[in-house]
Amino acid sequence: MPALYFAEAEYKARLEATKVEMQRLGADTLILSDPANIFYLTGFDAWAFYSPLFLVVSCYEDEPMWIGRFMDAVSARDTTYLREENIQAYPDSFVQSNTSHPVQPTCEILQARGLDRGAIGVEMGAYYYTARIHAEFIKHLPNARFHDAELLVNRVRLVKSVAEQAYMRQAGRIVDGAMTAAVERCAPGVRECDVVAEIYQAQISGSPEAGGVYTTSPPHFCAAERVRTPHGLWTDKPLVNNRPLNIEIAGSRLHYHCPITRTVFLGRPPDGYLRLAEAVVEGLNKTMDSIRPGIAAEEVELVWRRSIAKHGFEKEARLGYSIGLGFPPTWGERTASLRPGDKTVLRSGMAFHCMSGLWLEDTGIAITQSFLVTDSGNEPLTQFERQLITKP
Amino acid sequence: MPALYFAEAEYKARLEATKVEMQRLGADTLILSDPANIFYLTGFDAWAFYSPLFLVVSCYEDEPMWIGRFMDAVSARDTTYLREENIQAYPDSFVQSNTSHPVQPTCEILQARGLDRGAIGVEMGAYYYTARIHAEFIKHLPNARFHDAELLVNRVRLVKSVAEQAYMRQAGRIVDGAMTAAVERCAPGVRECDVVAEIYQAQISGSPEAGGVYTTSPPHFCAAERVRTPHGLWTDKPLVNNRPLNIEIAGSRLHYHCPITRTVFLGRPPDGYLRLAEAVVEGLNKTMDSIRPGIAAEEVELVWRRSIAKHGFEKEARLGYSIGLGFPPTWGERTASLRPGDKTVLRSGMAFHCMSGLWLEDTGIAITQSFLVTDSGNEPLTQFERQLITKP
Incomplete structure (x- = not known):
């Protein structure tokens, strides 16, 4: 029997909503x-x-059908509730072949089920739905009409169930532990890669009651000059004194993510930098105070925008994005964003990463907060203090 | 000044070959x-x-042009040799927007440079070249003719330079250390996630002279029932005695990968399993003896196929694939494979992962070897013993 992460009834409800x-x-x-x-x-x-991997949902079938590489069908039997007839595979000879493509046998499977015709929705902009895959579907399914169904399921995912919220709280505890481990290890002379190694160790071992799995993205560990960049890679050089360092990481509990970013300053920060930190923390706190069901995503951003403007700052990038389930390359759900023009109304059970950071010409800072929207307000998913971290 | 990983002349040579x-x-x-x-x-x-990210190579320009999200342009300045005019960005409002797409401003940049016409090669089947991106290019570049240039650069990458080979050897030393750490930590009662945490720690801290970076794929850590699956995820359950466990991991030195797989058996393996291990090791050793410049990829596979057939085994999946540079989701270069029909002739400087593993109905085993093809034969990239690892 497969060990499902959720009750079968929950999977059924997700399918019906889809x-x-x-x-x-x-x-x-x-x-x-x-x-x-x-x-x-x-x-x-x-x-x-x-390798090309598909799940085919028919309006007229009670179960979806998994289609993937033959060697991964065993994992479909091990991890899903699907009946054997709904686990279909293509042979290994199609994998990364110069002369054939996995969509060919996939279409034969669809044909045998009568699913090769009518209106078919595909995820045009999904990361692993390549231009080649789409071209092969068009070629091999001449009786189908294609519609863009990108983000259709992502939108169903916006409001998290009680069980999903529990996993996100576990992810929050995991990342609180990872950030604590990182801050403890940071010191002048310690190689950046050795701090990041501690982060990984804590992310994966998790807590005694809940281990972690891989996150969609590696730590963004931006020290020295790279503090000006949001998505930089660590090096194996030693950390130096009197510089800020941005660490953006997530905890992942069964692929449910909780991200956090903190700036660590080694040494005594200059007054100007302390004022920058105060402006960010004040903006974050005001933003968090505003979050409740019924407020629109763009209104949340406006609270932040006004708060930092008083200190003379502006942020071009969006203030945050919906989080939850994620696979590489991003833990953002690609649906709602906290930014001008996004009219998504926040509802209880939604989750966001408030990405309150500023990257300026010569420096950067980020002190962020992931949260759940609750019936009456919001619940922070991490407990790490909302402050610039200084290590004198 | 950016800290380049290779001499500028090497980048120029790669561009010319492209x-x-x-x-x-x-x-x-x-x-x-x-x-x-x-x-x-x-x-x-x-x-x-x-976020959509492009590099535009013109036959008539001495440098390529980077086009990406505005906040990542700083990283382009920090990590590439490109001149400022060849680092172009689109505004954040286009990122994961419901009303616009980053290809729009990208095409305006192309137009301003006169690169919006003529024969344009695109990587149709590359992971991050989505159907939506291709559709947007077709819409916004009416004067262009599109050609599939998938794997064009991947094929240029097949033969590794002296500097690339050096990074791959470092990656080999990193992964030898990570496998050693894993085997040491494996014991009945230890949670799977705690072993995997040790692997990550060793992968990232690397060695005193060379730190590691993230690998394209997480460890495939397949214990208990999951030993039958090649790409399973670890759990937070404790390891149990008298069961095999497959660990597939890589070391990554500046994105150059060296993978390895070993089976660890906790307890005394049954005789049948020991015979399986002998057949795999014998097949691997014979295969390695055959590898020299001039042999075709399919001939290498045949050595393995014949060797395991004598013991009554057959492997449907390919025996191996070209390795080198990799970003998620795979460290395979997607060019040459060790399998029937692949006539790629091995040349000095190519690198492969010989994926000598067998997944049977009720169990699995994998004892693999990454190697460089040399002028006279081959050079193993890892030193970890080619044996079933038993921990009584």
């Missing part, structure tokens, strides 16, 4: 390739998405 | 989106590819 959206789009069939969406609807959990 | 292939394809311009190819030609190194 079918409602399919009907709204006018799609008979949905071919998913976003690994997070495949995981969400079935529980499928293996590093299989580097 | 231009030769472009001319063979008949492309005036190449739009790359595979992060490994972008890194290969420029050194660009940041976690930026989750």
